[in-house]
Amino acid sequence: MKDVFFIERDPYAPIRHCYAVSKVLYESKSQYQEILVLESPEFGKLLVLDGVVQLDEKYEFMYHEFLAHVPMHAHPEPKDVLIIGGGDGGTLREVLKHESVRRAVLVDIDKEVIEVSKKFFPTLSCSFDDPRAIVVNEDGYKYVQDYEGEFDVIIVDSTDPVGFAHVLTTEEFFKFVFRALKDDGIFCAQTESIHYHLDMVVKIQNNLRRVFPLVDLYTSVVPIYAGYWWTYSIASKKHPVREPSREVKVKTKIYSEDMHRHAFLPKSFYERIMNRSFSF
Ligand code: SAM
Numbered sequence: 317m318k319d320v321f322f323i324e325r326d327p328y329a330p331i332r333h334c335y336a337v338s339k340v341l342y343e344s345k346s347q348y349q350e351i352l353v354l355e356s357p358e359f360g361k362l363l364v365l366d367g368v369v370q371l372d373e374k375y376e377f378m379y380h381e382f383l384a385h386v387p388m389h390a391h392p393e394p395k396d397v398l399i400i401g402g403g404d405g406g407t408l409r410e411v412l413k414h415e416s417v418r419r420a421v422l423v424d425i426d427k428e429v430i431e432v433s434k435k436f437f438p439t440l441s442c443s444f445d446d447p448r449a450i451v452v453n454e455d456g457y458k459y460v461q462d463y464e465g466e467f468d469v470i471i472v473d474s475t476d477p478v479g480f481a482h483v484l485t486t487e488e489f490f491k492f493v494f495r496a497l498k499d500d501g502i503f504c505a506q507t508e509s510i511h512y513h514l515d516m517v518v519k520i521q522n523n524l525r526r527v528f529p530l531v532d533l534y535t536s537v538v539p540i541y542a543g544y545w546w547t548y549s550i551a552s553k554k555h556p557v558r559e560p561s562r563e564v565k566v567k568t569k570i571y572s573e574d575m576h577r578h579a580f581l582p583k584s585f586y587e588r589i590m591n592r593s594f595s596f
Contacts, residue, residue: 322354325367328476329512329542333369335362341436346428348480353436359540361436363404365429365475375539376406376440379506379546381571382536382579384410387469387504387550389560389576394468395419398496400456400484402473403429405441411471412443413566420449425480427453457483463496470497472505477516485516487523490551494527500554503528509543510535511596514589517547521590524551532557533586534579548579 324332339355352364360373371379384407388394393416399407403424411420424430430451433441443449452459456472470493474481483489484505493503507513507520517533524531528551538546550557560576581589588594 322362322364324364324369326476326542328368328478329509331512331542333540333542335359335369337362342432344428344432346426348426349429349475351428351432353432362540363429363433363437366479368476369540370475371404371406371437371440372540373437373439377569378536379538379541380406380410380440381568382534382575383407383471383473383504383506383548385564385566385568385571386534386548386557386576386579387471387502388414389562389564390550390552390555390557391469391500391502392555392561394502396467396469396498397421398423398460398467398470400424400460400470400472400474401481402471404433404437405430405444407471407473408449409440409443410566410568411469412446412448413568415565417448420446421452422449423452423454423456423459425453425455455480455483457489457492460489460492460496465498466496468498468501470501470503472503474506476508477520485520485523487526490524490527494553497553502553502555502557503551505549507533507547507549509541510545510547511543513547514595517549518590518592520549524549528552530554530557533581533589535581536579 323334337354342353349366354362363370397420399422477485530552
């Protein structure tokens with residue numbers, strides 16, 4: 317294949333990225349979604365679900381390190397961690413870098429995403445065999461309802477909030493999450509683009525604010541996501557989140573103590589977003 321381009325079929329963003337690709341490595345339809353693996357000369361392999369690029373090998377760390385290490389370092393000693401979604405394994409890999417972790421449960425509704433990742437994305441799926449990892453194939457919305465005071469950190473690494481991922485942004489879900497967390501637990505989720513999905517970002521933040529005493533928003537640049545400037549919503553029962561609570565000892569490419577602090581929007585700007593006195 318020469319000069320062949322794949323155009324994303326993203327129903328959720330008003331922009332579609334177009335990738336030069338050299339090969340289609342895998343194509344199937346699971347019980348839940350269309351799965352495609354492409355080879356790209358610039359980005360390495362790409363994982364595409366329902367026409368939307370989820371990750372690329374070149375820049376995935378810029379997403380997974382921020383999603384995992386901000387909540388993990390805000391917590392002084394995370395032992396029991398729940399990841400909802402994240403079937404590619406990237407968030408699990410980052411979570412298990414923390415020596416304090418004794419159990420990381422990954423709940424992805426779609427078993428096939430995990431199998432495809434094990435086959436095509438070994439640098440992401442490298443932690444599935446870690447003895448501390450437990451994999452469950454179930455809807456995260458249902459799974460979390462069975463637990464009370466069980467987890468130190470819960471991370472949602474889901475697809476866009478449409479279809480079966482939509483429930484993971486609701487106030488009802490956040491109430492279950494709150495109950496499943498220990499008394500000093502921390503929750504974090506990827507919450508889409510600050511430009512293109514600001515209404516959704518504010519809605520999710522407000523849903524979290526109705527449940528948690530401390531809610532905040534941080535961002536990172538993710539070169540393959542629509543708008544590049546990506547948001548993460550974080551909520552805490554007790555611990556402050558804007559500073560790491562301990563020294564950063566894990567090996568990362570971009571996350572550091574300084575990056576943790578700088579990821580958070582200045583409070584005045586965050587409040588302008590939340591009271592809607594700022595919009596793009
Ligand atoms: N980093 C990616 C992004 O933001 O585009 C997310 C990648 S990860 C592959 C997303 C995973 O979330 C998918 O494998 C999908 O099956 C899973 N997922 C979506 N909704 C879910 C739900 N309700 N319960 C469990 N897993 C879910």
